[in-house]
Amino acid sequence: MTIDAAITEASRSLKIAGIEQPAREARLLLAFVLDRPDSFIFAHPERELGTVEAERFGEAVRRRSLREPFHYIVGKREFYGLEFFVNPFVLIPRPETEIVVGEAIRTLEGLDRPRFIDVGTGSGCIAISILTNVKTARGTASDISVEAIRVARSNAANHDVLDRVDLLATDIFDAIGETRSDLVVSNPPYIAQIEIRSLQPEVREHEPKHALTDGMDGLRVLERIIRDAPKRLRPGGRLLLEIGAGQAGLVKRMFDERIWEDIHSIEDLQRIPRVISGRLSD
CATH class of the missing domain: 1.10.8 (Helicase, Ruva Protein; domain 3)
Structure with missing residues (x-):
């Protein structure tokens, strides 16, 4: 043929x-x-x-x-100008998540040996993209999935940043030490369980459920990160969270304005608020 x-x-x-x-x-x-x-x-x-x-x-x-995702079949996905190995243990990196990375890089550039935490790292695409672009940075990346951490470790090695990132199989911040960071960043599972059935079969039937939804309203993990991030951030440190369409108002209200400031949303190319940013007060 x-x-x-x-x-x-x-x-x-x-x-x-x-x-x-x-x-x-x-x-x-x-x-x-x-x-x-x-x-x-x-x-x-x-x-x-x-x-x-x-x-x-x-x-x-x-x-x-x-309807197996194309990127699982070929085993790779380009993200922020880099190529990442992906498999069914990790979410396939999305273009909208590049907004999070861009904001993270702008936050850390110019700081003296900045540190950051990436919660729910999956393939490691956020952490590795930051480390590749901010050469003096050091990161900690966590994921509840041991298999995802293996994928992230492979990608970190491929991009020569393995010596600058600590990869931990843990739930959110649980096993992360007390060292304060300049940034906490996350693309958490923000899709409500009831919305899963309306997703494309590639997503609904093949991508890891724990990376898509908290099994409830899609806000529980976001709420936990916002609640616990102040214990992990230096004064003046920033929190960046990817969110779903229509969640901006709800997520902003989760920030305690007595300890957070400069709370705002960042839109994607479709003018949909896609990232929430907040600064921990000095």
């Missing part, structure tokens, strides 16, 4: 499965199988696939047709 014929057949299968861009995903899956750039697929439509190549491509298309 030629590349062109394989793409045509795969596109048809993916379209039937409800994939929004079937031809594009078919090309990218074949490029992954062949370990070639996307441009190779366009340039060599008559190239014959070998038996093993055809079998591997067929398996990738089958998995995608079952």
Whole structure:
């Protein structure tokens, strides 16, 4: 079977499965199988696939047709200009989370040997992106999932920051020492349990539930982080939290204005408040 014929057949299968861009995903899956750039697929439509190549491509298309996330199939995801290994133990990094990273970098730049804590690190994408861009920083990254910490450790090693981050399998701050940090940052499970059923099957059926929802209203972990962060921050330190659409008002009201100041939201490109920022009073 030629590349062109394989793409045509795969596109048809993916379209039937409800994939929004079937031809594009078919090309990218074949490029992954062949370990070639996307441009190779366009340039060599008559190239014959070998038996093993055809079998591997067929398996990738089958998995995608079952709505397994594309990035789990290829095992990687680009985020903040870096490539991260991902698997079903960790949430796939989203573009909106790059807003959190940008704010974190701006917060830490210029500080003398800044320290930060990343709660619910997953793949490590937030912590590693910060460390890559703020060379003097040191971080602590926690996750309740031992498997997620393994993924984060692999990614930290791949990006040469393993010596600047402490990776802990713990619930929020539980096993983190008393050292005060300049920043606490988190992309917590903020989706309400009742909303899970309305998510795309890629998310609903394949991504780790504990990284999506607290099993209740989506606010419980946010509330715990806001409550406990002052014990982990230096005076003047900042808390950055990714939130869901429509949560900004509720989350802002969780901050005790007797100890927090400069509490504000930051919008994404769709003008949706996506990050809440607060500064611990001096």
